[in-house]
Amino acid sequence: MISVQQLLLRQGDFELSQVSFEIPLHAYAILMGATGSGKTTLLESICGLRRISGGKIFLDGDEITRTPPAQRQIGYVPQDSSLFPTMKVHRQIAFGMEVRGFSQAERSQRVEELASSLDITEILDRYPRGLSGGEKQRVALARALSFRPRLLCLDEPLSALDGETRSNLTKLLKKIQQSESVTVLHITHNVEEGVELGTVHFRLEKGEVRAVACKDSGDKNTA
Numbered sequence: 001m002i003s004v005q006q007l008l009l010r011q012g013d014f015e016l017s018q019v020s021f022e023i024p025l026h027a028y029a030i031l032m033g034a035t036g037s038g039k040t041t042l043l044e045s046i047c048g049l050r051r052i053s054g055g056k057i058f059l060d061g062d063e064i065t066r067t068p069p070a071q072r073q074i075g076y077v078p079q080d081s082s083l084f085p086t087m088k089v090h091r092q093i094a095f096g097m098e099v100r101g102f103s104q105a106e107r108s109q110r111v112e113e114l115a116s117s118l119d120i121t122e123i124l125d126r127y128p129r130g131l132s133g134g135e136k137q138r139v140a141l142a143r144a145l146s147f148r149p150r151l152l153c154l155d156e157p158l159s160a161l162d163g164e165t166r167s168n169l170t171k172l173l174k175k176i177q178q179s180e181s182v183t184v185l186h187i188t189h190n191v192e193e194g195v196e197l198g199t200v201h202f203r204l205e206k207g208e209v210r211a212v213a214c215k216d217s218g219d220k221n222t223a
Contacts, residue, residue, distance in 0.1 A: 001024055001058075001060055001061070002059055003023075003057070003058040003059075004019060004021050004209075006055040006056070007020070007052055008054035011041060014041070016207050018055075019207065019208070020055075021202060023200065025060070025183055029184060029198065029201070030186050030198035030200070031187050031202045031209070032191075040079070042204065046151075047153055048068060048072050059151060060150055070099060074153060075143075075144030075149035075152045075153065076155075077153070078140075078155050079156045079157070079160075081136045081137055081140040082140070083128040083140060089120065089123050089126055089128075089139050090115075093111045093114060094110075097110060097146050100147050114145060119138070120138050120139060133162075137158070137161070140157075141173075145176070145182070148180070148182075150183065152180075153184075154173075154184065156187050157169070157173075157186070159189065166193070173197060174196070
């Protein structure tokens with residue numbers, strides 16, 4: 001479970017104040033909201049990538065408000081995937097485990113396991129520049145899952161993909177979330193995507209995160 005309590009975020013003239021919400025253990029949470037509402041800022045603060053001015057964050061009962069990002073047990077897939085250009089795919093996936101002290105045997109086994117689950121075994125020896133958009137997102141997802149995080153944060157992971165690739169990865173996300181038994185917080189502007197994947201739905205509006213019925217989770221102006 002992830003619990004955000006009275007969070008205060010300031011970035012220049014932008015501010016989120018008194019933000020509170022909870023995501024149940026192993027839920028697939030969808031977060032929607034208008035462009036500029038602060039969805040990515042909120043996600044990055046949970047991951048420890050943005051400094052917060054007040055409030056608390058708890059993960060499975062443990063406070064992680066001031067915990068360094070690498071110690072939060074949170075996997076993160078940014079919108080642009082952010083793969084390392086000079087690393088082959090197998091090293092991309094292993095990197096998170098390497099910095100957390102996993103043994104070589106543990107890293108190799110986990111890379112093989114995720115490559116099989118995400119159908120990327122054949123591209124393990126390739127560099128990012130030779131990958132399609134869908135392949136890059138699969139690699140980014142494998143990297144985020146490699147160290148078995150307690151929370152997986154996804155920032156519009158399907159937004160830049162064509163319709164067929166988006167559909168395939170939507171099904172894959174559902175399968176992987178269940179097989180990994182991981183709690184997910186997924187930002188999207190696509191209502192159909194949110195309805196298909198989400199078990200709980202939130203909307204960030206006027207600085208407040210509120211639970212909504214999936215049919216009310218977005219509109220034509222969401223992003």
